[in-house]
Amino acid sequence: MSQVKAIIGLGNPGADYEATRHNAGAWLVEAVARQAGGELRPEKKFLGLHARVQFEGHDLHLLNPTTFMNRSGAAVAALCQFFRITPDELLVAHDELDLPPGTARYKQGGGHGGHNGLRDTISALGNERGFHRLRVGIGHPGDSRQVTHYVLGRPGKAEHGAIEAAIDECLATLPLALAGDWARAMNRLHSFSA
Numbered sequence: 001m002s003q004v005k006a007i008i009g010l011g012n013p014g015a016d017y018e019a020t021r022h023n024a025g026a027w028l029v030e031a032v033a034r035q036a037g038g039e040l041r042p043e044k045k046f047l048g049l050h051a052r053v054q055f056e057g058h059d060l061h062l063l064n065p066t067t068f069m070n071r072s073g074a075a076v077a078a079l080c081q082f083f084r085i086t087p088d089e090l091l092v093a094h095d096e097l098d099l100p101p102g103t104a105r106y107k108q109g110g111g112h113g114g115h116n117g118l119r120d121t122i123s124a125l126g127n128e129r130g131f132h133r134l135r136v137g138i139g140h141p142g143d144s145r146q147v148t149h150y151v152l153g154r155p156g157k158a159e160h161g162a163i164e165a166a167i168d169e170c171l172a173t174l175p176l177a178l179a180g181d182w183a184r185a186m187n188r189l190h191s192f193s194a
Helices: 020-036 067-084 116-124 144-149 159-177 184-188
Strands: 006-009 041-045 048-055 059-065 090-096 104-108 132-137
Touching: 006 020, 006 067, 020 048, 020 059, 020 090, 020 132, 020 144, 020 159, 048 067, 048 159, 059 067, 059 159, 067 090, 067 116, 090 116, 104 159, 104 184, 132 159, 159 184
Parallel strands: 006 059, 006 090, 090 132
Antiparallel strands: 041 048, 048 059, 104 132
16 A cells, blocks of 8 residues: 555635635644644645655655635645645545544545535546545534535534544544554554544
8 A cells, every 4th residue: 555645635615714614624624733843834836735744754745725625626636736736645634524523534535525625626637536645524403404514614612622532533543544554543543532
């Protein structure tokens, strides 16, 4: 299995969206940057905020696209082309409606599940779906007609705390994943619930 060279955090740019549930993937990448002592900086050629960091002995590119969620793929494709990163060397972090806040899951491959950021990323990678995903649970509003309003809304204090705890657990399991020990990373992360 190939080694992860880049972690992408899906979200929407700007202060209006910063604290919304849809940015849970971007929060994860920000947390990795903080822990690695790196700083995400605007990088025009990658259409996003980029940092190159050493994380637990691994050389990693971090990228939070600033293209808005439904255009995330352009940023991902630009980074991949520039650094010759293949889709199976990507870990894409994103919010997940089908998981409750306080949980997160690793996954490899699959469809987009209605997630516009994943849909655009798959398309921009030439319909290559084999990249790794890190699904950060945000819960579901219970009615599909409320999903857009829900993901663009801010979580309450307890809910936000649960999402942060899940992100902390993601950081704790990330060294295992980066070392290629996906089974142990999954075993630990998938049994965690805040």
